[in-house]
Amino acid sequence: MNNCIVIVDDVPNNLRLLSNILTDHGYRVRLAPNGNYALNSIRKEPPDLILLDIQMPGMDGFEVCKRLKADELTRDVPVIFLSAADDVRIKVKAFSTGGLDYITKPFQVAEVIARVETHLKLRQVQNELENEIENRKRYEAMLEFEQQKLKAQNSQLENVFKKMENDLNIAGEIQRSLLPLKKIFQGVRAEWLFEPCTSIGGDIFNIFQLDDNNVGFYLLDVSGHGIHSALLSVTLSKFLSTDGLAYNLLTQASGKITSPSEVMNLLNLKFQLDIDLNQYFTIIYGIINTTDRKLTYSSAGHTPMVHWASNEKPENWEFCAPPIGLVDLYEYTEVSKNLSPGTKLVLYSDGILELTRIPGEDELGLDGLIDILVDSEGETIGETRTGIEQIVKNKLGENEQKDDISLLILEIK
């Protein structure tokens, strides 16, 4: 739409002349013969520009301009003063009341058009800038709002995460509470290490007095690690306890102790592999008769127990049998061995053997574990345990732990 210009002048000839010039150049023109009329018209519908004569009877141009500038509605409309006087003081006053420019009569067509066009253009650029600033402000406010929203969501997430972490830690505490309650049994001492790769793990072990003459012990490793493995390991520790509950597999109602192979068969019956969960476990379960120092044990696919008699080299006792849950109705067997005083038995999960799968370095392996044991010759099992713990911590270093690590050392008196 064409720009609209209001011309204010008390001389009709001037009005006509300017009107003709401007309409010829495509502007819409509104005319006002005096100040009051001009103010009303301009307030009613603000134009894009005002040409304002200074010398008028009644309200002069300066007064009109002052009032326009005082009014929110009209203050931004550019004003160009018209005057016959080429007097510097008048020009200065024109600018100080808020006029943007000044045209001296008699009018030169080219000058009028040039000044009008310039100020309209300036006005337009100013408008665009103002719009741009307004848009930016709105955009920034929106951004700020989104940021606040994100912040809130973040802290919400953090809370959920903290709560989960807290829950996991509590679950870990519960699992740790299922580990051996004491280290000294009749005729047997125990030391252990338990380092699940998260707060909780799929490894669990225990040692307990079965009756006055028999100490039972086991160490098991549920496939995988993390919560789902931990759930099964905790369940299993309940089945493998002596707290007299009905589902305890270790002793019968008559008080008779279930043999290790029979315990394996019962476990294998109860815990067949769930195809969807793909979960099974390996376990060593043994009974030490402390009167005659006789060990009877069975293993289901577990890494071999290390047998270390005093003044002899440690040896691993391989035991061929499938993990619990993989082979239906497998008949587990058991082995009996006589133990000499001072003999140590070391049970562990494969997590310790697989330590440091970092490029360039070999896994610790069973040989590595046996080397560590040999180096600890002459130490108490407590010292051996602390030594192994240090090695595990060093090997793990900054690396992410891949699997649960557990170790149980028994010493026969």
Next chain:
Amino acid sequence: MSVENKKSDRLKFEIEELEKIIILKLVGDLDMYTLPFAKEKIKEILAESKVSKIIMDLGKMDYIDSSGLGFFIGTLKKLRDHGGDLKLLNLNSYIKGIFRLIQLDFVIEICESREVALEKLK
């Protein structure tokens, strides 16, 4: 957490079908993280090709952990439920050692060659 993408960079599959027998070559690592892909693949084979006899070629396996061992038994059970069977091929000495130690070789047959495996499954 659910596994969204159905491909793993660490475990890949090469499949061949011969007279209603699938030869599935596993390439890479089989552990608790790649296990879901392996299980998905078996499900897919059972659903799409309606074949329940599988020969798994382990010649290109780099690493198998305990979850991986469970996978073979799980697959065997699943295939037998569908009236099929599973044979294994090209086990390296490490994996063969584990199989012997935990006596899985009594449950899943390890074949000397592809021809023997095919003959036994016919």
